[in-house]
Amino acid sequence: MGITRRYVLRTGWKIGGGMLALLAGWTSWELLRPLTASGATGKIKLGSPANFTAGTATFVNQGRLWVANADGHLFALSQKCPHLGCRVPFCESSGQFECPCHGSVFNIAGEWITGPSPRGMDQHPLTVENDELVVDTSKKINGADHGSNKFPTDSKGPACAGKG
Amino acid sequence: MIDQEAASGEQIRDGLEPDVYPVAEGRWQRLKHTDAWRSMFRHPQLDTPRGRALQGFSNVFLHVYPVKVPRRVLRLRYSWRLGFIATVLFWILVVTGVYLMFFYTPSVTAAYGDMQQLRTGIGFGQLIRNVHRWSAHLMVLVVVLHLVRVFFAGAYKKPREFNWVIGIGLLAVTLGFSFTGYLLPWDQLSYWAVTVGTNLVNYVPIFGGILTDLLIGGPQIGQPTLQRFYALHVAVLPLLLALFLMVHIWRVRKDGFAVRRGAAGAFAEGANELVGSESAADATDATDATDEPAIPAATALALANGDRVRLLGVVDRESVTAEERLTDDTVFAWPHLIVRHVVVALGTIATVLALGVAFAAPLRDIANPNLTPEPAKAPWYFVGLQELLSHFDPLIAGIFVPAGVLLTLAFLPYFDKNPHTESKYRKVAISVFATILVIAVVLTVIGALFRGPGWKFVPPWQHSYLEM
Numbered sequence: 174m175g176i177t178r179r180y181v182l183r184t185g186w187k188i189g190g191g192m193l194a195l196l197a198g199w200t201s202w203e204l205l206r207p208l209t210a211s212g213a214t215g216k217i218k219l220g221s222p223a224n225f226t227a228g229t230a231t232f233v234n235q236g237r238l239w240v241a242n243a244d245g246h247l248f249a250l251s252q253k254c255p256h257l258g259c260r261v262p263f264c265e266s267s268g269q270f271e272c273p274c275h276g277s278v279f280n281i282a283g284e285w286i287t288g289p290s291p292r293g294m295d296q297h298p299l300t301v302e303n304d305e306l307v308v309d310t311s312k313k314i315n316g317a318d319h320g321s322n323k324f325p326t327d328s329k330g331p332a333c334a335g336k337g
Numbered sequence: 338m339i340d341q342e343a344a345s346g347e348q349i350r351d352g353l354e355p356d357v358y359p360v361a362e363g364r365w366q367r368l369k370h371t372d373a374w375r376s377m378f379r380h381p382q383l384d385t386p387r388g389r390a391l392q393g394f395s396n397v398f399l400h401v402y403p404v405k406v407p408r409r410v411l412r413l414r415y416s417w418r419l420g421f422i423a424t425v426l427f428w429i430l431v432v433t434g435v436y437l438m439f440f441y442t443p444s445v446t447a448a449y450g451d452m453q454q455l456r457t458g459i460g461f462g463q464l465i466r467n468v469h470r471w472s473a474h475l476m477v478l479v480v481v482l483h484l485v486r487v488f489f490a491g492a493y494k495k496p497r498e499f500n501w502v503i504g505i506g507l508l509a510v511t512l513g514f515s516f517t518g519y520l521l522p523w524d525q526l527s528y529w530a531v532t533v534g535t536n537l538v539n540y541v542p543i544f545g546g547i548l549t550d551l552l553i554g555g556p557q558i559g560q561p562t563l564q565r566f567y568a569l570h571v572a573v574l575p576l577l578l579a580l581f582l583m584v585h586i587w588r589v590r591k592d593g594f595a596v597r598r599g600a601a602g603a604f605a606e607g608a609n610e611l612v613g614s615e616s617a618a619d620a621t622d623a624t625d626a627t628d629e630p631a632i633p634a635a636t637a638l639a640l641a642n643g644d645r646v647r648l649l650g651v652v653d654r655e656s657v658t659a660e661e662r663l664t665d666d667t668v669f670a671w672p673h674l675i676v677r678h679v680v681v682a683l684g685t686i687a688t689v690l691a692l693g694v695a696f697a698a699p700l701r702d703i704a705n706p707n708l709t710p711e712p713a714k715a716p717w718y719f720v721g722l723q724e725l726l727s728h729f730d731p732l733i734a735g736i737f738v739p740a741g742v743l744l745t746l747a748f749l750p751y752f753d754k755n756p757h758t759e760s761k762y763r764k765v766a767i768s769v770f771a772t773i774l775v776i777a778v779v780l781t782v783i784g785a786l787f788r789g790p791g792w793k794f795v796p797p798w799q800h801s802y803l804e805m
């Protein structure tokens with residue numbers, strides 16, 4: 174018994190093969206891993222908070238987000254639906270966000286009303302610096318859970334989705 | 338000069354050579370007697386059983402087929418030729434895909450323009466793209482039908498379990514092809530279908546984030562995504578598919594052609610495994626790979642004389658008694674099977690050409706990350722999943738259900754141990770499978786035909802929102 178030549182060779186092959194596989198995996202990962210984002214992230218100045226009147230939602234293209242005013246409370250809502258990432262448009266007639274992909278609906282504060290989305294719309298932190306509204310797009314706050322709504326969920330008119 | 342060649346042709350005749358050899362008459366025949374010709378084609382074309390067998394053995398392409406196949410394989414009902422049609426569609430996709438590669442740039446600034454150019458500026462460009470698209474749709478359909486057919490025939494059972502698993506792998510690769518190819522035109526349809534698809538991956542427990550990042554290659558779908566999908570579509574997936582397909586077809590032969598097995602299952606199975614339902618000729622063929630050229634020659638000869646061939650070297654002693662075949666029920670693959678295959682291949686080509694002429698592949702507006710079109714639908718084979726997603730939590734509907742179905746399917750042969758292939762003995766398996774199938778079809782039909790903007794219910798007679 175003891176260590177035989179055959180045992181050493183077999184183990185050697187296994188270790189060598191394992192190392193090779195690891196190296197291959199590492200190389201592929203280094204090659205294929207996504208490059209960290211540049212440009213679009215960071216702080217965006219939005220001007221005076223008074224520009225955003227109650228009951229409106231304004232799209233900010235630079236940050237791909239909506240600035241919504243719910244009864245005087247301002248929110249920076251990510252345009253990306255928490256469900257599967259479709260862009261959520263604001264429907265003027267109903268005063269709600271309506272996702273065209275699978276029918277999730279959110280109120281003007283981004284809170285979940287109906288549909289398959291697991292939570293409300295994601296937000297970015299908003300601050301006021303020198304009377305100017307600033308949104309930090311590098312940070313994301315997950316949307317509120319179902320049933321924790323603080324703002325009204327009824328629509329003010331007919332929905333946009335479903336009309337073609 | 339000519340005499341000399343004929344003489345040297347005489348010299349290279351060996352033990353494999355049939356006795357009958359066509360006389361060198363006319364230019365064409367003399368050409369076929371030259372050394373150069375004989376270096377390419379070892380054996381003359383002889384319409385004798387032995388000649389056909391030799392040609393099959395010595396030709397790499399014909400060698401894909403067994404020299405002889407059981408007569409039942411010739412019947413259309415045996416397989417409906419679905420596996421073969423899928424293979425033909427794959428080759429059509431390779432050819433049209435290569436054409437498209439000459440004109441397509443995988444860049445977000447150029448891709449859409451290339452598609453427009455293909456449509457208007459390049460002769461037959463639109464037709465090639467249409468044929469590519471329709472073949473892709475048909476391939477998904479045919480691969481699924483093939484799976485359904487094999488299931489109902491019980492042909493996934495021992496000894497074909499592993500080939501079934503490879504088949505499921507082929508289905509997954511086929512869907513991967515569709516998904517990656519979908520993004521390439523870079524229009525609204527592709528952008529949003531792929532957005533929905535990649536966000537689905539996000540819900541995979543633990544690795545979801547990393548997987549999505551790897552697939553997208555950046556914070557959102559953009560240039561890195563397009564390039565990745567392109568590389569997957571034109572290089573990685575074709576290689577994978579070719580590899581799987583090779584093993585799949587090889588195993589169809591080596592595992593034997595499926596037989597319907599009833600109550601007498603056990604015995605038939607034993608005989609099957611040992612010598613196989615492979616014909617005697619196929620067994621002969623198996624030895625063809627050995628180093629000794631004399632053996633296949635001998636067996637081929639025996640075969641030609643109508644003797645049964647038994648390879649004692651590779652067969653268990655018991656099986657020799659098990660394998661008692663009274664009549665030879667096999668026919669030559671050439672011409673009987675191959676001619677049928679040519680007809681089916683031509684029919685397939687004609688079908689996709691007709692579809693390509695009749696219906697243009699869609700091209701919407703250029704991809705716009707700021708505008709989700711209404712409705713944003715996935716391609717039809719994923720639309721059932723999308724329908725499911727509108728009812729359930731994405732983790733359940735998007736990950737657990739499809740992965741569960743795929744895994745269950747893949748390992749089906751290992752837990753369905755029932756040896757019978759006749760439906761009256763497999764009531765449970767058939768009813769479960771049929772139920773899943775019906776649910777999938779119903780979900781797909783609802784999603785594809787009955788859903789409009791906002792995923793609201795719109796019957797197709799009011800307005801059709803079908804996306805192909």
Ligand code: FES
Pocket residue numbers: 254255256257258259272273274275276277288289290
């Ligand atoms: S992506 Fe918005 S509801 Fe599915």
